[in-house]
Amino acid sequence: MSLYPYGCLEQKISKAVALRDRALWKERMRELPAYLDGEGLLKYFPLMRTGSDVLTAYVMAIAHEAGFEIPAALRDRMAEGLAGFAEGRIRRSSDLATADLAVRKVAAVEALSRYGKSKAALLASVAVEPHLWPTSAVIDWIGLLKRTADIPDRAKKLAAAQQILRSRLNLQGTAMGFSTERADGLWWLMVSPDVNAVRTLLAATDLEGWKEDAPRIARGALGRMKQGHWDTTTANAWGTLAFEKFSAAFEKAEVSGKTTASLGSKSSSVTWGYWETPGGGTVRFDWPDRKETLALGHEGGGAPWATVQALAAVPLRKPFSSGYRIKKTVTAVEKKVKSFWSRGDVVRVLLEVEAQSDMTWVVLSDPIPAGSAVIAVGLEPGRGKNAGRAQEAYVERAFEACRFYYRYVPKGTWRTGYTLRLNNEGTFQMPPTRAEALYAPEMFGEIPNPTLSVNP
The missing domain is CATH 2.20.210 (ubp-family deubiquitinating enzyme fold)
Incomplete structure (x- = not known):
């Protein structure tokens, strides 16, 4: 997580939590006022117009679970925003054309319950049907019921919600899954099956009737890791907290x-x-x-965990597509010598990406030679009509890459590009160009970049 390159608010918050870095968290809190919209909801990037109920609920919930403090004035504004959303006074449409309002409202009230600000009246507009909800909403419902005292028949509803979650849980040996897993990847709500797995461990650690299941759930959650991490930044943040709580409860014996x-x-x-x-x-x-x-x-004493990892460097030699197909075209704008690149030359990069399905929050990252400068982004004048329907939410001009963030990418092809000045001479071996769905990382595409030589 310390090397995670992307920079929207969720990823900055998740990084600070996953690293348990209080200094980094305080830095994020100093920046937080710039992310609040006029109604108290947090934005993914400061320049966006409206905030997100999903992001606000996540930040409040993860901060509480981590024991990290949100400044009181900001926390109160965020709580007012979530309460207004739950009551219907503040409206936010979904990033996807789907009926997810009840799921989002339950998540908002669950976040409020962590600060003693939830009440049954906030759920007046929600049809309480947990057996029809996705697993993430069932987990939220359990947390909400634990902390909201004025919900009628609270104990009965809590027992029923736990039974629904248990009926969906599939534990076989060290493997863990959910019977609803195919439908649980709510990427537009920053939810994945891995998020549900580690949040189930958090719930199991707190619930008395789940004490015997918690160790098996922990092993199963660990088994879902790939290359040492879970699938999204939110899953890694929740996972860090889940295993911290699990260790405190179940691994008290000192290892010797x-x-x-x-x-x-x-x-x-x-x-x-x-x-x-x-x-x-x-x-x-x-x-x-x-x-x-x-x-x-x-x-000796105790029972240490062992993680076994096999490493092999396998270079990308041809384009790879698992949801996105990328085409890159490089042309000269200013070139001193026609036959080779020289320091000071200006390059035009055109990126064309084909998405195989609709997706929210996609990043397109194209590496640049060390010391180069991105002097313009977007398509050239007059070519905007060929851009496609994907619109950039934010463009990051980093030292090592030019990154384009998209809040929503529909199925089909879109184009973008940038202009680059080559400032340093040398031979540059760059990593692949990559398109990735931030909350469904199995959806990605890569193309290798050839070695670039720049003469004096």
Whole structure:
């Protein structure tokens, strides 16, 4: 998370929470007034006109769970905004043409319940049908019921909601899933099955009737990680807090002794203790010449976790599409020598992306040579009619890349581009150009970039 490149408010907040970095959180709080709209809802980027009930509910909920403070004046404005949204005084349409208003209102009231500001009247316009709701809303409903005392038949409704969640939970060995998983990827609400998995662990740690299931849920949630992380920034933030709470409740025994890993004839150990490696250690092996078995053993107290990771550098040699197909065209605007690039040349980059389905919050990231300057963004004058229906919400001119953020990308093709000045000479090997759905990261596309040589 410390190297996560994108910069909307949700990702900045999630990064601070996942890293448990209070200094970074305070920095985000100093910036927060610029993200508030006139009705108390938070915007993804400061220059946007209206805020989002989804983002505001997330920030308030994750701050409470993390034990991080939102300045009182800002928190009160956000609470007023969410209350107004729940009551219908403040209207925000969904980013997707779907009936999700009840789900969003439940999430808003759940966030308010964490600060003692929820009441049954805020749900007057919501048809309470948790058996028809997505899993994320059922989890919100459980949290809301735990904290809102004036809801009629609260205990009965809480038991019913827990039964609905338990009936959807699928635990087999170390694997964890939900029977509703195919419909639970509400990416426009920043919800994914991984978010539901780690939030289920949070709920199970607090609920008395789930104590026996919590360790299996924890193992299953860990098993959902890919390459050391969950699928979205929100999942990683919630996951960090879930395992922090789980460890406090279920891993109180101090780990001591020695953990040994062996691969073939080679072995290495990590010794536990205050003066050795209280936070754990890393053991590395080179790839063996033939098939070998990795053996792990622990001698001593406690039960440490072991994460096994295999690393191999595989360069991208041809375009890859898993939801987005990218085409990149580079042309010269100003070129000193026709046959090669020189320092000071001006380059025009055109990016064409084909989306295979509708999606909210998509980023298109194109790397630039070190020291280069993006001097203009967007299509050239007169070519705007060919841009497609995707409209940039924000353009980030970073030192290492030019990034285009889109709040909503419909199925089809869109185009954008930028103008670049080559300021440094040298040979530049750049990472792939990548389009990615921020809250459904399995939807992405990449194309490799050739080595670029710039002469004096």
